[in-house]
Amino acid sequence: MKEFAASVIKEFRHIFRDRRTILIAMVMPVVQIILFGFAVSTEVNDVRVVFCGDLSDPAVRSAVDRIDNNRYLRITGRLYNPAGIASVFRRNEADAAVCFDRDFGSSIVSGRASARIIGDGSDPNTAQMITSYIRGVLQSEQTDFSVSFAGGQQMSMTPVVQLMYNPAMKSSYNFVPGVMGLILMLICSMMTAVSIVREKETGTLELLLVSPVKPLWIIVSKMIPYLALSVVNFTSILLLAHYVMEVPVNGSLLLLSVAALVFMVTSLALGLLISVISPNQRTALLICGMGLTMPVMIFSGIIFPCESMPAVLQWFSDIIPAKWFIIIVKKVMIQGDGLASVSGELAILSGMAALLLAVSIKSFRTRLQ
């Protein structure tokens, strides 16, 4: 145990002496959260809407008021001619436009009133989101109107879209779990792999192996500091997400932490496996970058939704541990699910952790002989 403690202290010293690495490791999550949170935001927020319609029509007035009073929308101008929309978009003075028909108020009674919502398609993702959000607002206006006008009698069937758990379509709900998966993966896998390969490269690993410390303990002592670092990162991401991005933690914090711990162990084992395969630091970094970071970025849902991928890619995404972790985080953090709902994913993740750990320790041992 004495021997083990000495080597753990050594690993911590290595990390703390390397100011640049520790800085990157501690600052990276914060930067990523802020980057994704404010710069790469695809959410509906402070949307500028212009409208075109007859303000003397009470139905139009009420609809416009409703848009303006919405938290996320803001009326910034009135157009007298729908032809002006293009130039408004070109000057970047509005994000969306709503055009009410000339006889909007009178035809609403017969259920034939129509309003066009025009989005700025030069940014398709945002436009999609904005237009569907405005449609939702108008639909609720219509529902209210029908109720008050016809005394509860439904005049036409209108589907009302409501997004549960995330009514404002905040993208932070999506990227926080993704970033969490990415960071923990990077810290645990990449840094462990690089730190073991570095000692292999310099030959100091030999020095440790010739000492009475058991090989397994050498490896464990290398993992512990990175595990600690990951716990710190996990906490900082969680705090940032909660207090800056206002992402709720609806489910059990304990369950979330347990899942994170299982995921960290999986990543550590992956890192160990990479360190066994790679002859030098560059290869290790390359494998981590191409083999881990990219798939996690792609399959985590930060950029593309997994569900819309071709079947083959979906199968491939199944073998990526981060995917399961991210699903768990989404379920627990945002949907507030309990153990019963995530037990499947947690079991898969634990299975992966056990398998990877067994394989990597075995191959590390074989490598020593």
Place this chain on the structure above:
Amino acid sequence: MGRNTVEIAHLTKKFGDFTAVDNISFNVRDGEIFGFLGANGAGKTTAMRILCGLSRPTSGEGTVAGYDINTGQEKIKRHIGYMCQKFSLYPDLTVRENIRLFGGIYGLRDKEIRRKTDVMLDMLGMQTERDRLAGALPLGWKQKLAFSIAMIHDPGIIFLDEPTGGVDPETRRTFWEMIYDAAEKGTTVFVTTHYMDEAEYCDRVSVMVDGRIAALDTPDSLKAEYGAENMDEVFRIIVGRRPGL
């Protein structure tokens, strides 16, 4: 004297079809300085790894520091010292932290480590350097420090793997003084080197060629046997006789 620290009989190590070490047998006596020579790829490193408990032999038996090389690897590791010129210190740790680390992994108590650190730094004249990073030390100092650290747990035998590579002759000479000191205090020294003048400093020398021990004797006897002026010539003659060359 008279007892053997290392006893090796019919040691063979194969990697697949390739035989790295081919049925070698030799003994190293207590307190002896034993030179282990051989060209690159002759099987030196493989044999040494087995003696250090890093690798298992394919066949053959033997003991190092009284422990079996097949079954007592963990005990061997506890009772030997190991130093390699290339990588014996962590450059990003300070002098004191390096000493602490190796004291720790060899299971010394904190009090013992503190005492040894003081003694060692006094002996090396490095008290003022104790909080400097080991990587910033001159090569000669690094080496002496590495040697002292390899001896921190008072091993019965110390393995030196090309300890003086890339060092100027003056530093090499002072380094060999440390080796003699250690041997005088009863530590057996097992050393590999590329410098043939260093081979002259050894009590006995073995030369490995193609996985076998081609010669093993005192430097003087070897020189007489091969009619050579110095060890360099002896080495050339032995290695030159290699079949196929």
